[in-house]
Amino acid sequence: MDPCTSCRPRPPAPCALCGTNAPVDARWPLGPVCKPCYREARRRPAACPACEKQRVLIARHDGVGVCGPCAGHGDPYACPRCTSPRSYMVRGLCDRCTLHDHLAELFDPASAGPLGQYARMRTALAECDQPRTALNWLRNSRSAALLAELVAAGRPLVHEDLDTLAQACGRGGARAVDYLRGVLLAYRALPERDELPARVDRHLARVIARHPEHALLLRAYVRWSLLPRARRRAGRAYAFANRLRWAQSRINTAADFLAATGAAGLALADVTQHEVDRWLAEGRSARYDVRDFLIWATRRGHGGDLVVPVRPRPDPLALDEDSHWEVLHQCLTDTDLPLDIRAAGALLFLFGQELTRLAALPVEVLTVRDEGVDLVLDRVPMRLPEALARLLTELADQPPPAGWAANHPNRWLFPAVGPGRHITGGALARRLAAHGIPNRPARATALVQLAQDFPPAVLAPMLGLHINTAERWRHRAGTDWTAYL
Numbered sequence: 505m506d507p508c509t510s511c512r513p514r515p516p517a518p519c520a521l522c523g524t525n526a527p528v529d530a531r532w533p534l535g536p537v538c539k540p541c542y543r544e545a546r547r548r549p550a551a552c553p554a555c556e557k558q559r560v561l562i563a564r565h566d567g568v569g570v571c572g573p574c575a576g577h578g579d580p581y582a583c584p585r586c587t588s589p590r591s592y593m594v595r596g597l598c599d600r601c602t603l604h605d606h607l608a609e610l611f612d613p614a615s616a617g618p619l620g621q622y623a624r625m626r627t628a629l630a631e632c633d634q635p636r637t638a639l640n641w642l643r644n645s646r647s648a649a650l651l652a653e654l655v656a657a658g659r660p661l662v663h664e665d666l667d668t669l670a671q672a673c674g675r676g677g678a679r680a681v682d683y684l685r686g687v688l689l690a691y692r693a694l695p696e697r698d699e700l701p702a703r704v705d706r707h708l709a710r711v712i713a714r715h716p717e718h719a720l721l722l723r724a725y726v727r728w729s730l731l732p733r734a735r736r737r738a739g740r741a742y743a744f745a746n747r748l749r750w751a752q753s754r755i756n757t758a759a760d761f762l763a764a765t766g767a768a769g770l771a772l773a774d775v776t777q778h779e780v781d782r783w784l785a786e787g788r789s790a791r792y793d794v795r796d797f798l799i800w801a802t803r804r805g806h807g808g809d810l811v812v813p814v815r816p817r818p819d820p821l822a823l824d825e826d827s828h829w830e831v832l833h834q835c836l837t838d839t840d841l842p843l844d845i846r847a848a849g850a851l852l853f854l855f856g857q858e859l860t861r862l863a864a865l866p867v868e869v870l871t872v873r874d875e876g877v878d879l880v881l882d883r884v885p886m887r888l889p890e891a892l893a894r895l896l897t898e899l900a901d902q903p904p905p906a907g908w909a910a911n912h913p914n915r916w917l918f919p920a921v922g923p924g925r926h927i928t929g930g931a932l933a934r935r936l937a938a939h940g941i942p943n944r945p946a947r948a949t950a951l952v953q954l955a956q957d958f959p960p961a962v963l964a965p966m967l968g969l970h971i972n973t974a975e976r977w978r979h980r981a982g983t984d985w986t987a988y989l
Contacts, residue, residue: 521545532562533577534569546581549589560589591636599635606642610652621660625691637921646677647684661688663697670706678706690924700735700744704751711759718762721772721806722755729800730754746860757790758797772807780810789815822948828853831941836891841939844918847899848932849941850892855881855967856950859936859943860929867900867915882968955981 514527520535529539537545545560552559554574559582563575572579581590583598591599611626620626632638642648650669654661663685670681682703688694708726712719734747764783765775780798784791795812802809823831835841835849848862861881871878871885877893878885888896899917916926933943954963960974969977 533572533575534562534564543592546589546592558589593636594639599639600630603635603639603642604630606639610642611655622655622691622693625688625693628691646680647687650677650680650684651687661694663694663702667702667706671709675710686925687923698735700747700751701731703748704731704734704755707752708755711755715759715763717766718759721762721801722759724804725758725797725800726751726755729796753790754793754796757793760791761794761797772801775807775810777810780812784812822952823942823945825949828946828949828953831946835941836895842935843895843899843902845935845939845941847895848918849936849939849946850895852936852941852943853946853950854892856947856954857881857967858929858947859932861968863918863927863929863932865917865926867917869917870896870900872897882965884962884966886966951977952981 514529516525517528517536518525519528519538519541520532521537521541524538526538526540528536529542530537545562549558549560550569551557552561552571552574553568554565554570557571559571559579561569562572562579562581563570563577565575579587582588583590583601585597585601588598588600590597591602593599594602596602597605607626607630611620611622629638629642654665654669666681666685670678673681685694685699689696704726708722712722715722730751734751761783762772765772765779768779770779780794784794792812792815795814798807798810798812801807832850832853835846835853838846841849848859851857851862852859865881869880871880876890877888877897879888879896880886896917918927918932919925920927920931936943954967955974955977958966960971960978963969963977964971964974967974
């Protein structure tokens with residue numbers, strides 16, 4: 505029995521594209537082609553020099569690679585529906601035509617019509633710059649599978665449906681639900697809402713499921729103490745993740761403390777300072793977060809007057825002045841560095857901003873005026889130096905990154921490929937470190953220098969710092985503020 509075409513041995517021959525003597529994967533009009541070159545040509549079609557259309561260049565004319573029709577041959581890789589290059593990953597059609605078919609299958613005509621809830625999302629996905637990425641999301645991601653289930657339900661989707669789904673899916677599924685919620689919000693398939701209380705309530709429910717005996721106390725602590733304070737500064741994009749982690753950490757610590765005292769047979773009202781000190785000494789420094797819960801419990805009469813010291817903070821390391829200005833000059837002038845790295849590094853070295861704040865800066869923080877460019881990091885506009893103004897203006901004028909969600913309405917200075925999303929602080933830190941730009945030492949040096957020039961009352965609203973944080977940097981700088989007056 506003869507082997508099939510795929511299993512039949514392929515004799516080697518010199519590749520017409522790379523010259524390597526390798527097994528032939530395809531024989532084109534330009535000659536035999538090896539498997540790596542075949543895969544690369546199929547995955548990345550190029551513009552034909554003769555007809556200027558995106559094609560797989562399988563022939564040559566006057567020594568230049570051209571598509572088959574321009575050299576008098578057929579095009580075996582043309583999509584039968586639109587004549588674009590067929591997908592290397594999907595049989596039969598190109599990526600965009602396959603994407604249209606998947607969207608038609610996913611969205612019911614009744615819900616995806618001109619007035620449907622998903623109309624804007626369907627149009628944006630169908631017209632995205634990289635249909636292959638959108639197609640991979642629809643075919644392979646868990647969030648797209650959840651979307652298919654919700655659309656198949658045949659009723660209008662609301663936030664409460666996603667909340668119920670996230671609660672039922674567990675922590676791993678909840679991340680997929682949160683990603684899907686972000687996609688739906690970016691394309692306005694769902695209305696905006698205050699997401700922080702819902703995420704905190706979901707985390708609280710998981711903690712109470714482990715410690716049901718402390719449900720009453722934990723719910724009161726979250727409702728009357730944590731949530732009101734967490735919501736004060738969570739309206740800004742950079743603050744949401746920080747406030748959420750802040751609230752989750754305190755819920756976890758309070759639950760662990762109550763569980764430990766309960767295992768020792770003690771109610772909260774019977775806990776003494778000795779038990780608190782011993783519990784702090786036996787665990788990690790994160791246990792000092794219980795200070796917030798115990799202060800609330802004391803004020804509400806749930807426990808005695810217990811003292812937890814503020815968690816000790818190590819002194820931040822700083823750069824020497826010469827190194828600081830040398831790296832800042834590199835960010836402003838070195839065109840070999842990526843533009844976003846230069847801009848992030850310059851903002852870090854000049855204004856000492858946390859990377860979570862830098863990553864979430866919208867384009868609107870820049871205001872171009874006749875006399876210069878202003879930057880607003882919190883409430884006070886700051887006139888930028890000419891070099892930094894040019895750098896940030898060029899960054900803001902760049903088109904969004906090519907991706908399946910490049911046509912979302914939100915605009916960030918440091919956008920991500922995901923819909924309506926900016927790059928995360930962790931990703932920005934890794935990119936800066938890969939180019940030799942330190943994060944924490946640069947921030948410490950910049951804040952010390954700014955604290956030497958401005959008093960806390962001016963520095964706090966200028967950089968978005970809490971007044972107590974600005975005071976700490978003042979003490980570290982060690983400046984006599986009568987000189988400012």
